Amino acid sequence: MNRTRAAFFAGFALLAAGAAYAVNPAFPGWYADPEIRMFGNRYWIYPTYSDDAGKPDVSLRFSPTQAELRKRHTVRPSYTKQTFFNAFSSPDLVHWTRHEHVLDVANVAWAGYAVWAPSVIEAKGRYYMFFAANDIQSDAETGGIGLAVSDTPGGPFKDALGKPLIGAFHNGAQPIDPFVYRDDDGQVYLYYGGWKHCNVVRLSADLRSVVPFADGTTYKEITPPGYVEGSFVIKRNGVYYLMWSEGGWTDADYRVAYATGKTPLGPFKPMGTVLAQDEHIARGAGHHSVVNVPGTDDWYIVYHRRPLTDTVGEHRQVAIDRMRFAPDGTIRSVVMTRQGVLPVPNRGG
Numbered sequence: 248m249n250r251t252r253a254a255f256f257a258g259f260a261l262l263a264a265g266a267a268y269a270v271n272p273a274f275p276g277w278y279a280d281p282e283i284r285m286f287g288n289r290y291w292i293y294p295t296y297s298d299d300a301g302k303p304d305v306s307l308r309f310s311p312t313q314a315e316l317r318k319r320h321t322v323r324p325s326y327t328k329q330t331f332f333n334a335f336s337s338p339d340l341v342h343w344t345r346h347e348h349v350l351d352v353a354n355v356a357w358a359g360y361a362v363w364a365p366s367v368i369e370a371k372g373r374y375y376m377f378f379a380a381n382d383i384q385s386d387a388e389t390g391g392i393g394l395a396v397s398d399t400p401g402g403p404f405k406d407a408l409g410k411p412l413i414g415a416f417h418n419g420a421q422p423i424d425p426f427v428y429r430d431d432d433g434q435v436y437l438y439y440g441g442w443k444h445c446n447v448v449r450l451s452a453d454l455r456s457v458v459p460f461a462d463g464t465t466y467k468e469i470t471p472p473g474y475v476e477g478s479f480v481i482k483r484n485g486v487y488y489l490m491w492s493e494g495g496w497t498d499a500d501y502r503v504a505y506a507t508g509k510t511p512l513g514p515f516k517p518m519g520t521v522l523a524q525d526e527h528i529a530r531g532a533g534h535h536s537v538v539n540v541p542g543t544d545d546w547y548i549v550y551h552r553r554p555l556t557d558t559v560g561e562h563r564q565v566a567i568d569r570m571r572f573a574p575d576g577t578i579r580s581v582v583m584t585r586q587g588v589l590p591v592p593n594r595g596g
Contacts, residue, residue, distance in 0.1 A: 269341040269587030272564035276300045278333075279496075279551040279563040280364040280424070280477065282536040286374070286400040288595045290538065292335045292549060293349070293365040293376070298325055298561035306330040306351050309359065313352060316359030316381065316389065325561045326361040326382060334401060339590035340547065340567060349402030350376060350395055357381075357389055357410055364477070364534070367400065368427045368435065368454070375454050376404045377412070377425035377437060386415045391422035392439055394455065407455060413439065413448075417466035420444035424534075427454075428480045430511050438469075438478040438489075445470045445478050445491065447512060460512075469513050471506045477534040480511065481546075486576055489515045492533040497560030499530040503550065505578060521570075522550060522581040529553060529583060531563065537570060540591055546570040547588060548581055 278294035285291070296304065305328070309317065317327055331351040335343045350365065352358045358380035365378045374397045381390025391411035395404035413422045420440030427450070429435045435450045437457075446466045448457045459465050469489070477492035487508045494500040503522035506515035524530040535550035548570040551563040567588055571579045 267341075268589055269567065271566040271568070271583075271585050271587045273340075273549075273567050273587060274335055274343045274345070274565065276333075276564075277562050278565050279561075280534045281549045281551060281565045282364070282366050282426070283538045283547070283549040284367055284400070285538060285541075285593055286369060288593050289336045289338055289400075290340055290593055291367070291400050292337075292343075292565065293332060293367055294335075294551070294565055295363045295365075296329050296331060296333060297551075297563045298559070299328060303328070304331075304333070304347075306348075306353060308353055310356060312356065313359040319359075319381075319388070321360060322382060323560070329362050330358075330360055331362065332365050332376075332378070332404075336401065337593075339592050340588055341590045346401040349397070350378065350404040352380075354403060354405040355380065355393060355395065356406065358393060361390075364424045366425045366427045368429060369400075370435075370454060373398060374400050374404070375407070375427070377427050379423040379425065379439075380411075383414075383422065390414065392425045392437075412455075413437075413457065418444055418446055418468040418470075420446045420466075420468070420470075424476045424478065426479050426536075428511065431482070436480075436511055438480060440470070440474075440478065441476045443470070443475055444468060445474050467512060469515065471504075471515055471517050473504055473517075477503075479536055481537050481539070482511075483539075483544075483572070484576060485509075487511055487513075487515075488578070489513070490521070490535065490537070492535070493520075494533070496531070496533065499524050499553075501531040501533040503533050503535050503548075503581075507576070518577060520580070521578045522548065522583075524552075525583045526555070528585060529555060529564075529566070532566075532583060541594070544572070545591070546572070547591070552583065 361382035
């Protein structure tokens with residue numbers, strides 16, 4: 248039986264057994280920049296808290312230092328609301344449980360606002376969260392990419408360094424939007440960058456510092472054409488796929504593009520757009536992540552998008568859809584849906 252027919256009959260069996268599609272958005276609230284991971288027998292999504300939906304969700308306290316930081320001019324007023332992360336876990340990509348304030352600035356003394364885009368990895372039984380804070384506009388300001396650690400994927404995550412891991416601009420890249428990636432040989436890389444520049448660095452074995460590459464360089468710029476922010480990497484059949492967001496995050500044309508390469512450092516060949524707005528579904532689709540169900544070639548893309556009837560930049564929602572590959576290894580254009588996906592039990596990834 249070929250894969251297409253197998254997928255059809257598997258889906259039919261689920262429907263016959265009473266399984267139902269999820270819905271998009273995947274869970275309520277204004278959330279953005281979702282990263283999906285598999286820990287144990289659950290899927291975890293770590294998003295940015297984008298805006299209040301109903302009763303405001305707030306951090307309960309700020310230190311005097313943080314209160315002073317919060318007096319700094321912010322690019323948008325909403326950034327002062329973004330002082331924590333909620334996470335969501337699921338056994339099947341359909342039924343989600345919210346975990347409140349898995350990281351809060353109460354546990355990160357140098358962070359005061361604009362806490363964005365978490366990326367989490369497990370190492371030796373602990374969980375390491377890389378995140379951006381304070382939206383620094385120059386090296387004269389305190390902020391950048393931080394590191395927090397927890398004994399469980401649901402937190403609480405606490406500052407691991409007492410300062411940013413990356414607290415300055417390198418190659419023109421604003422230190423935001425981290426993505427942590429472990430290659431097959433065990434080496435862990437951190438991809439990051441805003442302001443239309445993308446860097447990659449090597450991390451030490453304990454994940455607490457940046458270490459040089461074999462050629463002596465530390466911050467390698469790998470910016471592809473059109474790059475704005477939100478880098479993400481997957482590997483399939485020996486090919487590395489560098490993915491990123493283009494356009495303006497408050498605009499309808501926000502979208503995801505990708506490139507391919509033979510190493511985690513490139514060089515990467517641009518391959519085009521994989522996710523874009525659909526005037527019948529949603530606008531501003533971008534800043535995504537991807538998960539592969541172990542033992543299969545089934546891939547799911549998790550991303551944020553804005554309702555068609557809403558023009559507020561911060562009003563973003565998390566959606567999940569299938570991501571498929573063509574026989575030649577290229578990524579087919581993602582079809583955004585309202586129904587979401589069928590249940591996909593996590594057997595322990």
